[in-house]
Amino acid sequence: MMRTRPLKVALLGCGVVGSEVARIMTTHADDLAQRIGAPVELAGVAVRRPSKVREGIPADLVTTDATALVKRGDIDVVVEVIGGIEPARTLITTAFEHGASVVSANKALLAQDGAALHAAAEEHGRDLYYEAAVAGAIPLIRPLRESLAGDKVNRVLGIVNGTTNFILDKMDSTGAGYQEALDEATALGYAEADPTADVEGFDAAAKAAILAGIAFHTRVRLDDVYREGMTEVTAADFRSAKEMGCTIKLLAICERAADGGSVTARVHPAMIPLSHPLASVRGAYNAVFVESDAAGQLMFYGPGAGGSPTASAVLGDLVAVCRNRLNGATGPGESAYAALPVSPMGEVVTRYHISLDVADKPGVLAQVATVFAEHGVSIDTVRQQGKDGEASLVVVTHRASDASLSGTVEALRKLDTVRGVASIMRVEGE
Amino acid sequence: MMRTRPLKVALLGCGVVGSEVARIMTTHADDLAQRIGAPVELAGVAVRRPSKVREGIPADLVTTDATALVKRGDIDVVVEVIGGIEPARTLITTAFEHGASVVSANKALLAQDGAALHAAAEEHGRDLYYEAAVAGAIPLIRPLRESLAGDKVNRVLGIVNGTTNFILDKMDSTGAGYQEALDEATALGYAEADPTADVEGFDAAAKAAILAGIAFHTRVRLDDVYREGMTEVTAADFRSAKEMGCTIKLLAICERAADGGSVTARVHPAMIPLSHPLASVRGAYNAVFVESDAAGQLMFYGPGAGGSPTASAVLGDLVAVCRNRLNGATGPGESAYAALPVSPMGEVVTRYHISLDVADKPGVLAQVATVFAEHGVSIDTVRQQGKDGEASLVVVTHRASDASLSGTVEALRKLDTVRGVASIMRVEGE
Structure with a gap:
């Protein structure tokens, strides 16, 4: 029962993630069609530099006018992999206004303006999916939103930044200091030239806000998240940690207070016992440990970044959103009914x-x-x-x-x- | 926008899992209603021994006539936690015929008759969800079916039986032999009086069939799964494993052949390197390691059994199925389009x-x-x-x-x- 009119996808951004999304949409077109129940077609790709050669993407699909692309009116799904606040925010809102659903990998935007974007999606009866915004390819948003929908999450402990985990793992295994480990991460491409967003915990804080919101059915703004970077962790700290049978990780921690009446969200380096499943998360891998009333202790592990893994998460969302459109339905929207206060x-x-x-x-x-x-x-x-x-x-x-x-x-x-x-x-x- | 007419749920079976499902449905009724968009109501509980006191379940809901319950016609969702092939199979089919969707935790039935049950669900336009059938509370079916829907899974390596993992972990950490470790597992309640289904790999084989089917979009029958138990693993094997930097786990392994043209599914003890994330899965915990084209290496970890964890998975499915009913839609059904041959x-x-x-x-x-x-x-x-x-x-x-x-x-x-x-x-x- 395959529908033959294809669903049309507009891709905003064609960098590391976007080009991989386009590639998989082409090479796995038959599989995607089978899984969705209708073919999907790349209807346009908005880029900043149109002159750059993009293998496998027909030149006539490429445009620099992202606004015109999302306003076309025949787009079923907009995939936003530009990042940053603007123009991504305006483009997503415009997409909803013109009838498209949206798949986004934009953690900064979701953490800052998630509530307004969810409201816009709901107003227009469209989906906003963003599995790729937290922990790359690791299925996390969907399990929290859907698999644990009948459970009560009490705590989320996450290693959600690969750069800092690489640095800390290096310090742990070699006894190196912070600067030496950072230099190696930079040389290997795990850290950017300006590593501030990673090492000062800004990236992890955005993810903590998103995770806390979903876990506790409560709006948690980026400003609500306490943040402390890991630049001051020393080799001596690792020696102290070892003496206690611990290692040190940069953790995003979202907790429900013991009385259940409030929640907190924070990012900082912390000692954790070597016996804890998070302690053995090596290199640039991410992992999120979830404690809930009924399920107990769960952990989700995988690559937290990179073009291919992030594209996998984007495409999983794309399949779900396309299926919803064919059904004339939408998936679960924002769930903020609990509206618990966020404690300092x-x-x-x-x-x-x-x-x-x-x-x-x-x-x-x-x-x-x-x-x-x-x-x-x-x-x-x-x-x-x-x-x-x-x-x-x-x-x-x-x-x-x-x-x-x-x-x-x-x-x-x-x-x-x-x-x-x-x-x-x-x-x-x- | 809460609907006030409640969705009606029939619970088949009220043992360790069923009673926990009923308990959470009562204690978390408000949360469930918010997450679904309508209240859910326990409309009937079918049991074998009606005289047994069941705390928190009104006596007038209890019946021994499961067939009459699923035939009532006003049931929205049937939750089947009886286990075994019959009467579960007939009850599920009858439920679909009378308009209900089904949430099941029945791995044996799904592995043996999944295709027929999926066909019945589709024929009647209803959902069949079964997250609890594999690896208890660990969200696994949904991530494989939905999060990785845009990716290509090449291998699934799973520790999917908690009893055998407890025994092997004990042998590894203490140097005990199989019988001694089994005796301890029995004494602690991790192994049943007759441990055959666990230690001979029957339980894991059923889960392997389900996982392979979902991972490869191909029907894999229980008979297609090669099975070898772990009763012949010796303390000497663990010493050999240690010399190789390995440990021994009972693994369910589902693989796509290198040429992509066929798949295999098998359960047997195997040595794995200590550096592999599965090696550090201790005690009765389960974990499933997934390798895919785009996402790379993922792992899902958590309790594989127990009333509460299994109930968490059942309730997650219940929320999804109820939401689908309110939307007049169904979730993803069986996906067997790839129809790859299963090699011996x-x-x-x-x-x-x-x-x-x-x-x-x-x-x-x-x-x-x-x-x-x-x-x-x-x-x-x-x-x-x-x-x-x-x-x-x-x-x-x-x-x-x-x-x-x-x-x-x-x-x-x-x-x-x-x-x-x-x-x-x-x-x-x-």
Whole structure:
């Protein structure tokens, strides 16, 4: 029962991902037609530099006028792989207004303006799918939105940035410092010339906002996500982590508070036990660990970036959106009914690993312990090491709020006997 | 835009999974209604023993007449968690005939009669969803059917049976033999009193048939799946595996042939490198590793069994099926358009680890190597160990067909100098 009139697809952007989407649409046309129930046809490709030769894409499909392409009126699905806020946002909105559904890989835009885009999709009765926006090829949005639709997600712990995982994995396995590992990542093409978006956690924060929104049926804006980069993680931190049977990962963490009444979203480096499934995620791979009431602990693992993997996610969405159009239906839209408040970082409760440089004399430990006690932060273990009049004190706490811990650290810094706070690292995944 | 007339659900079976489905439908009724767009109501529960007290289920919903329940005509979705072939098969078919969609957790039935059930669903324009049939709570069917719908899957390697993974993990970590590890699994409730379905690979074979069918868009019957249990795996095999930097897992392996023209499906114990993501799947957890053209390597990990996890998968399907009904649509049905031939085990190509007990005298290695060469099986490494006139020879081959390897082994057994073939183990995941 194959329909013969093809569904028309407009492709916005023809870089690494877009060209791979176009290639697969051509080489796997028969498979896609069978899976959709109708052929799909590339109706136009909007690019910035029309002169660039694009293998396999007929020249007459290429245009620099993306707006005219999405306004044509005969486009069934717009695939947006331009990235960035504008012109992507206006083009997507225009696409809905002219009757198209949209598949996007644009995490920055979804994290910033997801609510408005979902509203536009719903107003026009169209689909907005974006599996490729988080963790590349790893099926994650669909499992969270659909497979776990009958469950209650309590926590999402994700390694959602391949560049930083490559760097941290390198530091862990070779003992290298941050700069050395970054240089290698850059040389191998895993890090961009300006790695800020990755190493400062901006990229992961956008993904955290999207994941938290879906997991908790609540709108979570990019501004709601606490963000801390990983540029200050040192080789010494990795040695400390090893002593605790841990490694260090840059994690996106979305949590429902214990009382269920609020949620938090944050990105920062954290120690996790080597026995945790996320600890063995190597190189530039991504993985997202999900804890829910009924399903328990799940993990989704795979390549988090790259043209081909991202194209796989885009095409999965394209098939779903095309099937929906043939059915005259739409898939699940934004689900924000729970509308839980997003708490600030101060209310996050976790464990901490704190390294202090202290004077090597009697009574220091008692002083330090008193400060922790005064701020209601309970100590799990303390390790003291002396050398030449200087000493270091490593404190691992029980669970405490971020606000209490901040107060503790502030007070510790004021102690005469504390020369400095060498590092503070959260401990997760226990 | 909530519809007020509730969707009616009939629950067939109220054991570990069914009672958990009923419980979540009650406790999470508001969430489910929001996610579906209409309330869902438990309209009837068919059980075998009506006298058993079922907490939270009103007695007037309980019936022993499952057939009458599915024939009522006002049922929107039938949830089948009875298991086994009959009466489940007839009840599902009857449900379709009377206008209901079906959510099933029944791997045995799906593996044996999936084609007929899908045909019945399509004939009546209804959905058949079965995420819970493979790997419990792990979202797997939906990602394979939908997320990877634009990609080409080449291989699926799965740990899909928690009982056997628990036993093998125990043997690996403690050096225990099979019987000792099985006894512990039984004592802890991970293995049933009669563990045959698990340890002989029947359970995994049913899941392999389902996975291969979905991955390759081809009908794969249970009879098409080669099956070998794990009862003959020894502590010595684990020592050999360790020497190779491997562990041993019972794997369900679905592969597309290198030329793309056929597929195979098989279940057997195999050595896999410790660096492979499947190697670190511990205890009773399941995980499925998928290799595709565009996405590359993905892994899905989680609890493979248990009332709660299985209920999570059932409820995810229930939400999807209810949404489809409200949309007047159906989800993706069976996709068997590729109709690739399923090749027999003899055509499977992989590597082998073979332990031979041989006479400790000159010329034995030359004899053995000649036999391998005559059968076209190329040797990668050989390790020889002598003790008291006896010696063992461990041969690891390059990739060869199962038929060539079988021929080799048969010829080896006929050599005077070969006292016995101690073990043959396939090596996968490299």
